[in-house]
Amino acid sequence: MANNKKTPNKKPKLNPYWIYGAIIAIFIAMQFFNTNSLQDSSTTTPSEFMKYLSEGDVETVEIVNKREAKVYLTDEALQKEEHKNSKPSTLLPTASKLPNYSFEFGDLQNFENQVNAAIQDQGLKTHIEYKTEQNYWGDFIIGFLPFILLIGVWIFIMRRMSGGGGGGAGGQIFNIGKSKAKLFDQNTDVKTSFKDVAGLEGAKEEIQEIVDFLKNPEKYTSLGGKIPKGALLVGPPGTGKTLLAKAVAGEAKVPFFSLSGSDFVEMFVGVGASRVRDLFKQAKEKSPAIIFIDEIDAIGRARGKSNMSGSNDERENTLNQLLTEMDGFGTNTNVIVLAATNRADVLDSALMRAGRFDRQIFVDLPDIREREEIFKVHLKPIKKSENLDTDFLAKQTPGFSGADIANVCNEAALIAARQGKKAVDKQDFLDAVDRIIGGLEKKNKIITPSEKKAIAFHEAGHATVSWMLEHAAPLVKVTIVPRGRSLGAAWYLPEERLIVRPEQMLDEMCAALGGRAAEKVIFNKISTGALSDLEKVTKQARAMVTVYGLSDKVGNLTYYDSSGQNEYGFTKPYSEKTAELIDKEISDIIEAQYERAIKLLEDNKDKLTELADVLLEKEVIFKDNLEKIFGKRPFETELKPLLDK
Structure with a gap:
């Protein structure tokens, strides 16, 4: 089979900059040959000149431009030994006589007076001549230098403007409207594959089907199926949306364009839409191809109906161009668009419809198996x-999330290396989890004995109440060693539920209020240490009343807006009377659980005190310490003890 590939032309192309350099070199050469470097006369000093003058060796003194003297010797003087080296040498032949010496003097008047006095006193025949020399080429270059610079800058700008080709993005100054997408193809070494993506079985299956469609389109088109226009990856941060896209880039044997939604944003008007056009133009030229837009909410936010200012016009124009390219009048089906976002609720409905993003793939937090x-x-x-x-x-x-787990593994390796271990063990991973959740230990933090005692009873209160409640999360460990911004912490192992019942939420709220309740029971005083607990229970109570409809007084109503539009509104979706009812119901729920926690702790005050004493002594206690004091937990769960020490 004949090789039809064109052999590359190895002849050097004529670069216009070579021409510019040659012209500049000619100007410099002309300047060089026009200067005194063409004639090499010996230099002397005014005192030596006066000596030569008094001896009668000087025939003519030529004063040039009132600052330089050129000395011409007589024929007799040229025969003397001291003047043998004064014969001028020249690069080019010349008919005129060249000076033997040259020097510069100070004041012209004083120099003339000295020379005239010497000539009159000794009766010399020396002549004084005056001459003005001008460097025409140097003056010409200096005069035209600004114009030369302007012409050079103009040529540079014109070349950059025409660098991208004819119209479209190349017509923009400095190619600012050209797409910034990074291209991955079979020549690019992308090592990520679907084997590197653990879990996410459903998402991987749908993504693999798209890749398989590009590899074997006949398998699907033979039955009348069409390739999907796009797939939108939706999920919390760190769940692996971008990793899935990297796997597609590594697995697909087609060109893969990758960029971020913010790459379309620019301060110049029209740049975003121009970059969208250029991106799809490149993808269509290499079709079939895949375009991946990460964080698409940067340009895909819902368009406002009444835009009071022009700040969003540029973003909306970019979105309009994207909508047209994905499913417009002149589009084809050879380009698939993958996009990722964790804010699907703010995306424009026109972008989300079938025909643009046919599939919405939800990438959720991994379960225990994943x-x-x-x-x-x-x-x-x-x-x-x-x-x-x-x-x-x-x-x-x-x-x-997957990113959190990667961080845990890295932190565990760093902790083991810090302690000089040869391998990373179970305790290193537990310390890494504590480090990520609670922050770094601060054992040198100054805490008074009374404060330490209050912290110990606070954390013991959490542990006691959670041990006594059926639906509270099982305790893992309790510590009064300061971590991050917290002075103490209790670690629980929450049950992974798909639905949550009211009694489960109330038990969790009661356990969270156990710390403040313990302070009230033991010291009859409360402190600011329960801030994070109060924040947690307030959010839970508000969600029960306003989101999940779990309040009997408010009823089966929800004021939650999944589209996220209400958060930008200036009005509440309920009346002032209902607002008062909601506030009262939230307060009643929290106070009821607080009183419940106080009663539990009063009934078990001796055990609470014993647990706090153990915590003060050891600073960290585990599940077995509670079992020694309280006995077996009355409500056994399916989960086995996960951390015993």
Whole structure:
């Protein structure tokens, strides 16, 4: 089979800058040959000149431009030994006589008086001549230098403006309207594949189907199916949306354009829309292709109906151009758009409709099984101990995203290295989880004995109430060592529920108020240490009343807006009377759980005191310490003890 590839033309192209350089070199050469460098006369001093003058060796003194003297010797003087080296040498032949010496003098009047006096006193025949020399080429270059610079800048700008081709993005000054997308194709080494994406089975299946469609389109088109226009990855931060896109770039054997939504944003008008046009133009030229837009909410926010200022016009024009390119009058089906966002509620409805984003793939936080798979991926490069149980680690990290788990593995490796270990063990991972959740330990923080006692009873109150309640989360450990901004902390292992019942929420609120209730029961005083607890229970109570409709007095109503539009409004979706009812109901729920916590602690005051004393002594207590004081927990859960020490 003949090779139809064109052999590259290896002849050097004529660069116009070479021409500009040659012209400049010619000007410099002309300037050089026009100066005194063409004639090499010996230099002397005024005192030596006066000596030569008094001896009668000087035939003519030529004063040039009132500051330089050129000396011409007589023929007899040229025969003397001291003047043998004064014969001038020249690069070019010349008919005129050249000076033998030259020097510069100070004041012209004084110099003339000295020379005239010497000539008259000794009766010399020396002539004095005056001459004005002018460098025409130097003056010409200096005069035209500003014009030369302006012409050079103009040529540079014109070349940059025409660098991108004809119209479209190339017509913009400095290619500012050109797409900033990074291209990945079969020539690009992208090592990420679907094997590196742990969990997310449903999302991977749909994404793999899109990749498979591009590889084997006949499998689907033979049955009349069409390639989907786009897929939108939606989910909380750190769940692996961008990682899925990287896997697509590594797996797909088609050009993959990757960029962020903010890459379309620019201070110049029309740049965003121009970049969208250029992006899809490049993708269509290389079709079939995939475009990945990360953080698409930067340009895809819902368009306002009454735009009071022009601040959003540019973003809306960019969005309009994107809508047209994805599903407009002249589009084709050879370009697939992948996008990722964690703010799907603020996206424009026209962008979300079928025909543009046919599929919305929800990438949720991983469950316990998926967390174990994610741990296995991130533990591959880590030197871990042989008895490390990934199932245990997965149970210890409820609510962690994939990015959080990667951070836990890295922190555990750093902690083990800091302690000089040869392998990362179970305790290092537990310390890493504590470090991420609570912050760094501050053992040198100055705490008075009375404050430490109050903190111990506060944390013991949390532990006691949660131990006594059926639906409260099982306790893992309690510490009074300051971490981050907190003076003490209690670690729980929440049950991963899909739905939450009112009694479960109330038990959690009662356990959260156990710290303040313990301070009230023991010291009959309360402190500011319960700030985070109060914030938590207030949010829970407000959600019960205004979001989930779990209040009998307010009823089965919700004021939650999933579209997120109400948060920008200036009016509440309920009357002032209802607002008072909501506030009263929230307060009643919280106070009822506070009184419940106080009663529980008063009934178990001796055990609370014993637990606080153990906590003051050891600073960190675990589940087995509570079992020694309280006995087995009355409400056994399906979860086995996860942390015993």
